[in-house]
Amino acid sequence: MSDAIPAGKTAFTAYAPTRWEMMTTNRNFLGFWFMLPAAAFLILFLVYPLGLGVWLSFTDTKIGTPGSFVGLENYEWIIGDSKFQTAVFNTLFYTFVASVIKFAVGLYLALLLNNNLPFKAFIRAIILIPFIVPTVLSAIAFWWIFDPQFSVISWSLRKFGWISGNIDFLGDPWNARFSVIFANVWRGVPFIAITLLAGLQTVSPSLYEAATLDGANKWQLFRFVTYPILTPIIAVVMTFSVLFTFTDFQLIKVLTNGGPAGSTELMATMSYNTAILGGRIGEGAAISTAMIPFLLAAIMISWFGLQKRKWQQGSDND
Amino acid sequence: MAETTPNRDDNSDGMSYLDTVRSRLVTVYLPLFLIIVVLIFPFYWMTITAVKPKEHLLDLDTHSPFFTLTPTFEHIRALLFETEYPLWLWNTMFISVTATVLALIASVFAAYAIVRVRFKGGQLVGGLIFLAYLVPPSILFIPLSTVIFNYGLFDTPFALILTYPTILIPFSTWLLMGYFKTIPYELEECALIDGATRWQILVKIILPLAVPGLISAGIFCLTLCWNEFIYALTFINSQDKKTVPVAIVTAFTDGDQYKWGSLMAGALVGSLPLVILYSFFVEYYVSAMTGAVKE
Numbered sequence: 001m002s003d004a005i006p007a008g009k010t011a012f013t014a015y016a017p018t019r020w021e022m023m024t025t026n027r028n029f030l031g032f033w034f035m036l037p038a039a040a041f042l043i044l045f046l047v048y049p050l051g052l053g054v055w056l057s058f059t060d061t062k063i064g065t066p067g068s069f070v071g072l073e074n075y076e077w078i079i080g081d082s083k084f085q086t087a088v089f090n091t092l093f094y095t096f097v098a099s100v101i102k103f104a105v106g107l108y109l110a111l112l113l114n115n116n117l118p119f120k121a122f123i124r125a126i127i128l129i130p131f132i133v134p135t136v137l138s139a140i141a142f143w144w145i146f147d148p149q150f151s152v153i154s155w156s157l158r159k160f161g162w163i164s165g166n167i168d169f170l171g172d173p174w175n176a177r178f179s180v181i182f183a184n185v186w187r188g189v190p191f192i193a194i195t196l197l198a199g200l201q202t203v204s205p206s207l208y209e210a211a212t213l214d215g216a217n218k219w220q221l222f223r224f225v226t227y228p229i230l231t232p233i234i235a236v237v238m239t240f241s242v243l244f245t246f247t248d249f250q251l252i253k254v255l256t257n258g259g260p261a262g263s264t265e266l267m268a269t270m271s272y273n274t275a276i277l278g279g280r281i282g283e284g285a286a287i288s289t290a291m292i293p294f295l296l297a298a299i300m301i302s303w304f305g306l307q308k309r310k311w312q313q314g315s316d317n318d
Numbered sequence: 319m320a321e322t323t324p325n326r327d328d329n330s331d332g333m334s335y336l337d338t339v340r341s342r343l344v345t346v347y348l349p350l351f352l353i354i355v356v357l358i359f360p361f362y363w364m365t366i367t368a369v370k371p372k373e374h375l376l377d378l379d380t381h382s383p384f385f386t387l388t389p390t391f392e393h394i395r396a397l398l399f400e401t402e403y404p405l406w407l408w409n410t411m412f413i414s415v416t417a418t419v420l421a422l423i424a425s426v427f428a429a430y431a432i433v434r435v436r437f438k439g440g441q442l443v444g445g446l447i448f449l450a451y452l453v454p455p456s457i458l459f460i461p462l463s464t465v466i467f468n469y470g471l472f473d474t475p476f477a478l479i480l481t482y483p484t485i486l487i488p489f490s491t492w493l494l495m496g497y498f499k500t501i502p503y504e505l506e507e508c509a510l511i512d513g514a515t516r517w518q519i520l521v522k523i524i525l526p527l528a529v530p531g532l533i534s535a536g537i538f539c540l541t542l543c544w545n546e547f548i549y550a551l552t553f554i555n556s557q558d559k560k561t562v563p564v565a566i567v568t569a570f571t572d573g574d575q576y577k578w579g580s581l582m583a584g585a586l587v588g589s590l591p592l593v594i595l596y597s598f599f600v601e602y603y604v605s606a607m608t609g610a611v612k613e
Contacts, residue, residue, distance in 0.1 A: 030516055031437020038428035038487050041421075042450055045462065046484040050453060053461035061464075105353070112350045115342070123354070125600045130357050132596045132603075134545040136563035137585035141360040144367060144578050150376055152363065152383055186357065191607065198608035239452075247456035250547040254567055268456040268548075275460045276552055288457040299452060 056285035063279040074286035087270045095246045106192025114200045131190040139254035142183045173263035199233035239302035367582035393583035406565040414543035421486035429494035451488035477553035490535035497531030534606035562588040
């Protein structure tokens with residue numbers, strides 16, 4: 001906190017800066033002015049709604065009628081609701097399975113791309129396409145691919161003679177769960193692969209050479225050279241991945257709309273159906289507020305994973 | 319982040335000379351090929367369905383479903399001239415571009431203040447902005463819908479133009495902070511000694527040097543806006559004010575069994591502008607993605 005320029009100025013001419021000069025040169029005032037636009041957006045449309053959402057979850061607000069404080073009534077009601085219990089199970093199952101597969105496939109793809117390949121830049125550009133195409137629009141393509149009668153997957157499998165009838169991808173509870181997980185993995189893999197690839201490219205080849213001379217095999221190369229260096233990036237990438245899978249809305253809304261019989265209903269879609277379509281804003285807010293502890297837990301786990309790694313590497317930067 | 323990948327730019331093959339062509343074929347090219355096919359297939363399927371004649375859509379056995387010898391632009395023509403699709407496309411572009419510009423302006427100021435003005439509590443503000451990045455729209459849309467309603471913004475483009483920056487600002491501030499940090503202090507000190515104000519330094523020195531960062535952040539913000547669904551679904555009611563993702567889901571999903579042609583055409587035309595834009599700026603896009611994660 002050294003105001004080098006204004007201080008030097010005052011020493012020379014010994015005049016007190018006017019209030020206007022204070023406001024335009026003082027660091028803290030300047031910081032305030034520069035932060036103002038971003039802060040205004042974030043406070044009005046992020047911090048305030050976040051607090052309001054928690055407050056609404058303690059009221060019986062309906063669309064059109066302001067509610068009154070009802071304490072924990074909404075929470076008591078949703079916890080006893082079997083639909084909500086199914087939604088929590090679905091959300092955890094969806095997040096866990098999709099994240100594990102995304103991580104495994106993403107890491108594998110990153111390792112593949114880290115080889116010396118012809119047309120590497122082109123391949124990387126192609127791989128990112130699922131991430132570019134808006135989720136809803138690719139979900140519509142999946143909806144058509146998973147069509148009960150005209151699914152191209154069923155058709156191909158029938159041609160090979162592996163199945164006799166069409167697969168009801170979105171009509172059967174477990175088929176539907178795995179179909180939406182597949183679509184989610186499809187969309188999430190490019191992001192994980194490309195960010196992990198960026199991390200892999202910072203690993204010096206000489207480390208691999210040294211480890212090979214010491215007699216390490218391929219698995220040991222990965223486990224003791226690649227993985228430790230990659231851990232911080234894995235932690236950040238997986239935090240984001242888990243966060244956005246847990247709060248997923250678009251894919252489910254388009255592909256199954258929570259069906260069949262609530263077997264793919266996630267907490268996000270359930271809160272939309274309750275609050276916006278059903279008009280019970282208080283209950284909907286309680287459902288979405290109930291997601292916050294899960295999100296905090298996910299963030300904490302990856303954050304402490306990250307901290308540990310920093311400490312082991314004995315550095316505090318990057 | 320091209321500057322952090324020096325290890326591979328020395329044209330050395332590392333240890334890959336130890337692999338034979340045949341083993342690489344099985345361990346690298348084959349799995350890579352399979353993964354790429356799966357990743358690309360839905361997009362290909364979207365395209366091929368959009369140009370298939372109606373009668374081929376539901377008849378998988380007389381015509382091979384994987385390609386068509388008689389492509390037709392009937393679905394795309396109907397989409398552009400018989401529905402409100404051009405209007406939805408315009409809405410999407412207008413909202414995305416405006417929200418992106420607003421978010422970039424706010425982020426440039428915020429990032430500059432945090433990195434270079436170093437006001438009291440700057441580090442804390444930086445941390446808080448990162449936390450804002452972790453607040454997903456799915457837990458905000460219910461209270462936001464009441465806020466939007468109370469501000470009188472419901473069912474206007476401003477409902478989206480003003481809320482999208484909350485998704486974009488945390489990300490682009492964080493990204494731009496990384497770029498600003500790489501610009502040498504000395505440039506600013508020289509300018510300060512020459513009597514430049516903070517505003518002049520920002521506009522004449524920092525911004526021109528941070529153009530790659532601005533492009534990266536801009537492209538990424540644009541795709542995020544284009545992709546946004548839950549706010550657009552909740553805050554917009556009239557058909558003629560909707561954005562492409564929302565309109566397409568609500569407009570074409572009626573009982574028509576030939577809806578697939580128009581649905582796929584809609585999805586294709588809605589994705590193409592982004593894919594074309596992306597193809598010109600792949601490097602910037604990748605650096606936005608990886609840069610935000612690395613910080």
